[in-house]
Amino acid sequence: MTEATAEQRRRRILDAAVDCFAERGLHATTMQDICRRADTSPGAVYSWYPSKESIIDAIAAERHEHEIHLLATALADPDPRTALHSFLDAYFEWLSDPSERLRRRVSVQVWAESLVNDRLQPTVQEGIGQRSLAWDGIRAAQAAGAVTTAADADGMARLVLAVLQGFILQQAWEPDIDIEGYRRAANLVVDALAPPPGP
Amino acid sequence: MTEATAEQRRRRILDAAVDCFAERGLHATTMQDICRRADTSPGAVYSWYPSKESIIDAIAAERHEHEIHLLATALADPDPRTALHSFLDAYFEWLSDPSERLRRRVSVQVWAESLVNDRLQPTVQEGIGQRSLAWDGIRAAQAAGAVTTAADADGMARLVLAVLQGFILQQAWEPDIDIEGYRRAANLVVDALAPPPGP
């Protein structure tokens, strides 16, 4: 069996799991549900993932990787003045992608799970990792005079992440939420922190 | 049995449940766990709450009531210029109360549960209710020229709530988070939306 086929099997299982978790939740979803949706058998699933937990882990890890990637890419922007805006732009693009909607719903559930499950803490709460990235970016921007020093970088990094986390939550609650309206409001925040260069 | 005694019984059960839910999560907590912590028996619990779900509902409802109260009180402020700041102040006071820490942890879990459980939607997502309150307040403030019109009230209302929701999440992850630092950053946001009256 080629690695490509293996990847395909894992992909199918993970996608099925995301569907189920989004629909019924992490705990109410049974392995049978996942099997049914992936159109396979328990044995087959267990040959790729050793437990239900490991499926949740894999989903969390994938999601985490994606977020780190988003942040790292944006902060690679050489101009600290625009890095924060770039990040927000990229993030909102993801938030606007309807095919990622289920994944975002699952994220909220993984947040909750990570509070009571040490296993997930390294992965999920390395939103801490995100924050530290954000923090670096903001400090660089402060040093460049691009970001206010009226609050410290740590608080601002958390704030920016909260603006996005809160939105993920609200969007999960109300799928038809007005993304653009929220985005405009969010940009006011970023402008407040990193005022766009004046005339 | 007087109503006062009854209230006391319910209180004990709910407090025990919050402890357990905060520690192990909504699903990993068993009724036995709750009984043990409340120092009572399953039968006794079931004579006050007809199901585990109803206990979760009661906790969610209590929490919801509290939030609505916080918001309503702040928005009762006759001066739209300061209402938003009042709200934030009151909210941060609650966020700083260590005895409420467990309750906040449970909130995150209830958020997740409400995504997959229609039963909780009216209660929890009436953050929608909150939002509508906030929205009213912000529109009033806009009308009074106290809040920018660069974004619409709905987006701003969501934003303010997101700033708080995101913080609840982050604080649940990191209990020792720097509240004051975050608060300063959050105030920058509110200032950006509702600039404090100039000289």
Added chain:
Amino acid sequence: MTEATAEQRRRRILDAAVDCFAERGLHATTMQDICRRADTSPGAVYSWYPSKESIIDAIAAERHEHEIHLLATALADPDPRTALHSFLDAYFEWLSDPSERLRRRVSVQVWAESLVNDRLQPTVQEGIGQRSLAWDGIRAAQAAGAVTTAADADGMARLVLAVLQGFILQQAWEPDIDIEGYRRAANLVVDALAPPPGP
């Protein structure tokens, strides 16, 4: 619930388990089988024994206790000349008890299980314990000149136990085995080791 009732419950479960184990074996017996035979539910069983393994352990322990008791009682005989015969008499009495037949069948299965399950080793192989008791008795008898010194006590202790273990096995295979015939042969052995006092 009184301790007597509790004991009764455990007794019923253990007896049902012995029946099932004797009939189908340790592994082929399901918890459902045991429940059915004990006329109870899985939950009830699990409130007395935390696992299927623990039921096996309890049976092994009970059996072990009984054997130690048999041996200790016989060796309490102050006359080393007759102690060995007393022991054999008591043991054969047990071997002749038809109501203990199933228990003996289970013993054989526990022997096998103990070979691959560290958990049972202390209990089952403390046939070692038995042996050491037997060994003490035989040494005492040798010292008293009641037992030949043509072989050492350890080997003879093992031999006596083997004579009984082998018979348990053969009896499990052939329930209608001739006990008295075997007993006469076994007594020849003991006579060979501990010649009855001459005229």
Added chain:
Amino acid sequence: MTEATAEQRRRRILDAAVDCFAERGLHATTMQDICRRADTSPGAVYSWYPSKESIIDAIAAERHEHEIHLLATALADPDPRTALHSFLDAYFEWLSDPSERLRRRVSVQVWAESLVNDRLQPTVQEGIGQRSLAWDGIRAAQAAGAVTTAADADGMARLVLAVLQGFILQQAWEPDIDIEGYRRAANLVVDALAPPPGP
């Protein structure tokens, strides 16, 4: 494929199975375990043995054949006076062979299995067969005046087998058991039954 190659394949599978069964037991051993140890695939195994049970059967049969051979050879001894000793000598030689240790461990497990599995009864309990052989031998010896008639042949045959079965069990429990010591004790038994010719 030559019969020699086929035999080699079966040999490898059986040897692997013995290793696994000795280590983990008949039931805890999976077909995968056997495949891994035999360095082959499930499909390959199934083309030689139609089921896991049939592997166990084959091992039991092999063992049985070996025992019958041992007994038959010894009883071929024309002198009834020495036949019993010959048998014991040959058997102890086998018991002393460390390369057969695992096989002896498996025997104990097969004993247990044969109690609950009709399939194995003909093979394993044809220790009955052994006994009948032993019985013939002993009766011949009794007739020749070489064996006491203080007990009947059946009981004595069982006794001799029990002495060996019990030792297999004890040796399985304690691999470092003192074989020679036991052997000396066992010889006392045989001497008791069949006193060596006097001077």
Added chain:
DNA sequence: GATGAATGAGACTTCATTCAT
């Protein structure tokens, strides 16, 4: 002939809920 991924029945165990005491 060999491979090994897939199958799916069935095992052990948990836990929300009930009800006789």
Added chain:
DNA sequence: AATGAATGAAGTCTCATTCAT
């Protein structure tokens, strides 16, 4: 009104066996 032993449906996971390649 309280107790807590009992219930039993349902969940996760295993593994003997098959069959397309």
